[in-house]
Amino acid sequence: MSRTGPEITYRARPRALLVAVAAAMAPTLTAPVAARAATTRAGKRITVAAGETLELTATTTANILTIAEGGAITVPDGYSLTLTVNGVETGSALAELTDGYGGVATAIAAATYRGTVVLAVAEADEVAYSDLTFPFRHALYVDADGVDEARSVPSGVLGGTVTDTSASGIRLLSDGEAYNGVYVTGGGTYTLTRPRIAFSGNGRCDFIGYGASVVGTGAGTTLVLDGATIKNEGVVRTAVIADATANVVVKNSTLHCADGTVPDEYPTAGTGDTRYMITVPWMLGLSGNVRTTNLLGAGTRASYINSTISSEKWGALSVDGGSYCTLTAINSTIANTGGQGYGSYAIGNVTEHFLGCTFDVGDYALIHWGASAHYGDSTEEAVAALNESLELGLTATELSRLPVKSSVVGAGRFMVLWYAAGSVTIDGGTQVNTGETAFMCKAVAGSVTVDGSEGATINAGNGVIFQLMDTDRPSSVSVSGKPWKTETTxxxxxxxxxxxxxxxxxxxxxxxxxxxxxxxDIELTGDFYNSVWGGGTGNLQGQNLNLTFTRSTVTGTLSAGTAEHAVSTITSATYREISEVTNTPSAVVNNGVLVTLGSGSTWTVTGTSYLSALTLASDAAVTAPSGRTVTLTVDGTATELRAGGSYTGALTLTVA
Structure with missing residues (x-):
């Protein structure tokens, strides 16, 4: 094994390249002035002057490569070109987003490159997404038969050992753009052990994985990362992509992605057009231009075990553009390092499991667009069940070494933001600590179930546990004359x-x-508000908030209310005002609040509360803080509060 190259033992595949000539250098001259190749005492040198085009038909090496402004290197149709220098992919620059090809192609930038220069010519791998075709380039391309050298760039693999079933100890480095590391597809099974991957420079589309470090895609595909370290910096330069029914398992690994520089031609306010979306939609109250992972396709699975997954902003774990996927994290840390961002994003009827995980996120632990999410303990039984049902492949030894942990959710603003109907379950010893409201629901049928029998707690930093309100999310607007169809203005x-x-x-x-x-079985201190307007506002006639407490105590205001932002309008310039409201308790209009105090429950009313229904079990109670009293009126009539009572109408509970 050389000092820089890997020991490669995959099978030999015929490469359908044109025959190389002149010591593996076969230029086709398509300019009036020929590109120059010279051999000097320092080694082979290639120079492409302004106005010249050099077409390579085979992988070519040199010690010095100079491309002047206006010079170009191309390859025949059906092939891709990648430049590595000393094993580092470099020089590739994406076309502008405004060009006719959609800004997805790359070219080698004008510069002088020195060292072990390899111009790798590989069979093209064009991947379709919507009406675009993305010309992927990979350090390693793996399918059901193993590594395909013809579609790979071996000079971009440093150190380690590569076989048809696994790679161990390899390093992948890139400071170019839209270059992929390991791409596993077509039903292949592949294990990456202790890879070290560091990519800087932009990707282009994380809805297909163009520019990602690792991609597992396709029915029957299984990709395992064990002991990986991936640190990327760049616009949508994603660490791990799982797509198209694949099963991706990441364990004992560290993944981090930091923001890059957004192209000048990209719309300032961004776009919701997923073909071109390279910044987080600001209507989520966030900024940032890279998420560390993305889970796509139908029925795809991505699991993270004993790992750390962090993003600078935007998001750490994402499910987007998929349906009925499963995202799992066990004994892992999920974080944002830049003060903004989410822990996970859930859309498309996804199921998300978080067992024994620690969240340290800037804004939301979860953005909920229609899912089922569970936060609990990593008990032996729970982990073993997921190991079997999700085919995680954990051995008996690995299972025995996983300690039982409770989840700890720390969110700078909210634990959950609902934009679509779906459920959240919290149990075990899960600790939820938010800087502001714990549960933020935007006029949808969101539901949360909390079982505190094993110690789960909810602590809301601003004293509001649940906020139901109208959506304050601006919509995208259509545009013309641009490759993207919408702008988020x-x-x-x-x-x-x-x-x-x-x-x-x-x-x-x-x-x-x-x-x-x-x-x-929980003690709660905090308020619950329903401030939905209804009456046709936002095409909504009304929405109720149903609250049920069993063997629990709640101290706070439970009420219909009026929510107010600090500003009257929200634009991209004031995106952080989204979800930021203050509440004033007010009588029910179209925003009913229905409270059920089940067996063994007590509500201590701390402020005037307006309800539409109140039901008390025979051993439940409504009380006031020490030294105060609480009274009830129903439709304006003073009414006795009693255990076992049931009341409907315009209910007002007043503390005096």
Whole structure:
């Protein structure tokens, strides 16, 4: 094994390249002045002057490569070109987003390159996404038959050992753009042990993995990373992509992605067009231009075990553009290092498991667009069940060495932000600590179930445990004359006046579209508000908040209310104002609050609370803080509060 190159023992595959000539250098001259290749005492030198085009038909080596401004190196149709210098992929520059090809192609930039210069000519790998075709280039391309050298760039693999089934101890380095590390597809099974990957420079699309360090894609594909260290810096220069029904397992690894520099031609406010989206939509209240992972496709699985996954901003773990996927993290740390971002993003009926995980995120532990998420302990039984059902491949020894941990969720603002209906379950010894509201629900049927019987706790930094409110997310607007179809330049405007009562909405009984929160065996201190306007505002007639407590105590205000932002309009310039509201308790209009105090439960009312229904078990109680009393009126009439009672109508609980 050489000092720089890997020991490669994969099978020999015929490479359908044109025959190389002149000591592996076969230029085709397509300019009036020929490109020059010379041999000097220092080694082979290639020079491409301004106005010259050098077409290579085979992998070519040199010690010095000079490309002048206006010079170009090309390869025949059906092939790709990658430059490595001393084993580092370099020089590749993406076309501008405004060009006719959609800005997805790369070319080698004008410069002088010195060292072990390899111009690698490989069979093209064009991957379609929507109406674009992305010309992938990979250090290692793996399919069901193993490593395909013809589609790989062996000069970009430093150290280690590479076989058809695994690679150990390799290093992959890139400071170019849109270059991939390891790409496993076509039903292949591959294990990467202790890879060290560091990519800087931009990718282009993390909805297909163009520019990612590692991609596992395709039905039957299994990709395992064990002991990996991946540290990337660049726009959508993602660490790990799982796509198209693949099973990707990452264990004992460290993944981190830092922001890059957004191209000048990209719209300032960004776009929601996923073909071109390279910054987080600001309507989520976030900024940033790289997420560390993405889970795509139908039925795809991605699992992270005993690992650290962090992003500077945007997001650490993402599910986007997929359906019925499964995202799992066990005994892992999920973090943002730049003060903004989310721990996970969930869309498309995904199932997310977080067992024994620590979250240290800037904004949200979870952005919820339709999913089922669970936060709990990494018990032996729970981990073993996931190991079997998700085919994690953990051995008995590995399972025995995983300690049982409780999840600790630390979020700078909110634990969960709901934009679509879906559930969240919290149990075991999970500790939830948020800087602001714990559960933020934007006028959808979000539900949370918390079981505190084994010590789970909820601590909301601003004293609000659950906020149900109208969406304050501006919409994208259509554009023309650009390759992207939309720009996120919309504006949210606070409604004025008072909500109009809907003639069709029922506030006194549960409805299928209600938001729900259920708590068992827990002590809670904090407020719960429903500030939905209804009456046709936002095409919503109304929405209720259903709260159920069993063997629990809750101290706080539970009420309908009016929510108000600090600003009357929100644009991309004030994106951090999204979700930031203050509440004033107010009478129910179309925003019913239905409270059920189950067996063994007590509500200590700390402020005036407006409800539409209240039900007490025979041993439940409504009380006031020490030295104060609480009274109830129903439709304006003073009414006795008693255990076992049930009340509907315009309920007002007042503390005096």
């Amino acid at each position: 919309g504006t949210y405007t606070e409604p004025t006046g008072s909500p109009v009562r809907s003639s069709s909405w029922v506030t006194t009984s549960a409805q299928s579209t209600d938001a729900k929160a259920s708590f068992t």
